[in-house]
Amino acid sequence: MTETIRVMIVDDHASFAESLQEVLRRYTDLEVVATAGTVADAVKLASETRPRVILMDQRLPDGSGTTAATQVLASGIDASIVMLTGGGGDDEMLDAVQAGVSGYLLKTGRIAEIVEAIRRAAAGELLIPASVLSDLLRRARERTRKSADRANVAESLTPRERDVLRRMATPEDAGAIAESLGISRHTVRGYMQTIIEKLGAHSRLEAVLRAQEMGLL
């Protein structure tokens, strides 16, 4: 006789969790050993019940499913985690994949797909198609590069340039900025030009927008 697959459901919507548990009960090779509605409960119950597969919602009251996945995997539990979501954005999926989850499924998908995913995850398979994984890795590299760019720009700005940058995001003109900083208008213009160049922009407005995108403002 083959061993049953121990499954844990993590979802704060009790009616959904109950309905899924009810459906999975019909499959004799699956056993729902726990349900949790928060990150804290997920980590605690995973440790207590040792599920082989965890079906994890992305949005939980006390954090994200990705956070819960990270904590469960860090605790050394030998579980495969499948995110069951409403279909969030690529960033959510990327974060989940980087956290080490095995798959990402729509919770409104057919039950047969979810059951198949549980069986494959239990067997240690990665459920994300190669094409999607490749795209995600490309995005991860892009995100890393942007993050490095942001760090480089932030590091290259002097304290005085940061002061000027903050004022560039206000309606103040160069004269007003010069007055508030106690420096000449000519010097302010010089700072503004340097900031625009460091941000790879072509105008004050573009520089402010890029600085906002980079989280510098």
Next chain:
Amino acid sequence: MTGADPDAEKRRVAHDLNNLLATILNYAELLLDELPAGQMRNDVVEIQDAATKAAEITRRMLAGGASAHEAR
């Protein structure tokens, strides 16, 4: 002025709606397992189809892509 992020509120509503649709779909599958061919089974299939279409709309809302109107 509450300062609440309207996009975050829309996503929260879409998330809640999606969970209800997923629940409807789960119970519809349970019913389909029990029902023999016939009118009642066809009715449940109609419920399932409508819920699946509604779930696709919420999926697009959650992904921040098309509006519900575009998703029809």
